[in-house]
């Protein structure tokens with residue numbers, strides 16, 4: 137195959153990964169096992185892996201398994217609680233647990249305690265309507281094998297045993313309700329990402345930090361020509377590859393647009409940043425051992441659900457409350473305020489305007505959040521933790537989430553809160569838009585990408601994938617015996633037995 141004059145032999149790859157977040161490093165590590173001889177290049181604009189959304193302080197570290205997040209179990213128009221979405225996310229988290237266990241066993245990852253910790257997941261609400269919802273949700277979930285270990289109570293003293301900060305100082309006549317899963321987790325996605333990057337480096341992946349991808353074009357030979365700027369020297373070079381994964385987080389939309397693929401047309405991005413209160417006194421953090429998720433306020437997007445969370449970051453235990461939404465036009469924390477305006481194209485302008493028009497409650501919510509005083513933020517914390525001392529909490533800025541705006545089947549612009557895998561029809565380039573449920577489901581998203589982009593290899597890879605993830609291709613909710621086996625095995629390897 138012909139190379140362009142500016143491309144040396146060393147810059148030809150089988151696979152190029154853009155960005156060193158959890159997505160690219162997960163894909164790289166999977167591919168290295170499936171095809172050890174493929175050459176892989178990874179370009180990251182910052183000087184280390186896992187510094188954007190995958191950094192532990194830029195996300196909430198929840199191992200999203202749909203155990204406590206109430207937006208995954210909505211009440212339908214028929215009045216029934218639907219567990220369908222929750223089941224899908226829980227199945228995906230089981231895939232993550234199996235792949236991470238496999239990587240602990242084969243030495244790709246170090247001690248599980250460096251990236252995952254057992255931590256109860258609790259849903260907590262107050263008021264009659266909300267308590268009734270949680271009771272109905274409990275009954276719907278308990279009927280599913282995946283969620284059979286759910287516990288539920290409306291008793292203040294039991295909730296006080298589960299999470300004392302929730303009930304201390306609370307009016308004992310207030311109707312409260314809580315559901316609990318002892319099987320929840322806290323995940324340090326930054327540590328996971330850095331460990332995977334270290335593994336990729338030792339497995340021969342050509343990792344170049346401080347290298348920003350500035351453009352992607354299809355060469356006349358059909359290979360993708362990726363222009364990369366070395367931020368230390370300012371030098372621009374070109375690398376080429378037959379497959380490109382745009383794992384650039386908030387930077388993915390712009391790069392996919394630059395590639396010119398048809399499939400990105402109509403997509404836009406809407407950035408929402410997150411802020412958290414973090415306890416400054418370790419004595420406060422020591423009194424809480426759970427992730428406690430509540431209900432989002434009216435008009436608020438699902439990712440703004442308030443939660444009081446124990447976190448384990450770099451071996452230290454902390455306590456966080458939030459998120460509070462912020463607004464900036466950056467698509468990346470280390471991005472530019474021009475990111476949003478520069479993402480507007482003739483093909484996404486109308487859908488983006490429609491989203492603005494149809495989501496006035498979201499806009500109102502954001503304006504309120506951005507102008508919320510520190511006093512109002514602490515008042516919100518008091519609704520979860522009535523005796524919180526505002527002086528013992530500091531405000532930190534987390535990462536940027538770029539919510540997906542896209543055309544629906546009727547051609548109308550809609551806002552979406554999930555993750556969207558966008559791939560060219562021929563599978564030669566793919567990227568990921570959106571943020572939720574995010575890092576927790578990175579393995580499942582990457583397996584989906586492999587099926588979409590490498591159909592010719594899929595059948596041949598299957599036996600190896602089944603070794604990596606014993607339940608690969610099967611639903612655990614339909615097979616309680618297998619569910620029990622993989623749960624027991626991953627609990628043991630990941631040291632999650634509680």
Ligand SMILES: Cc1cc2nc3c(=O)[nH]c(=O)nc-3n(C[C@H](O)[C@H](O)[C@H](O)COP(=O)(O)OP(=O)(O)OC[C@H]3O[C@@H](n4cnc5c(N)ncnc54)[C@H](O)[C@@H]3O)c2cc1C
Nearest residue numbers: 155157158159181188189190196198349385387410574576
């Ligand atoms: C406030 C907040 C809370 C969250 N909470 C959770 C949670 O509790 N649980 C959960 O599972 N998920 C959570 N998420 C989502 C999760 O953090 C993301 O889904 C995940 O980290 C995305 O990983 P990524 O690899 O796609 O992107 P990132 O981690 O953002 O990595 C992208 C990388 O690409 C690099 N890059 C960008 N542009 C270029 C370029 N042009 N050239 C080279 N490199 C480039 C960036 O520097 C970065 O290193 C949260 C996100 C936010 C913002």
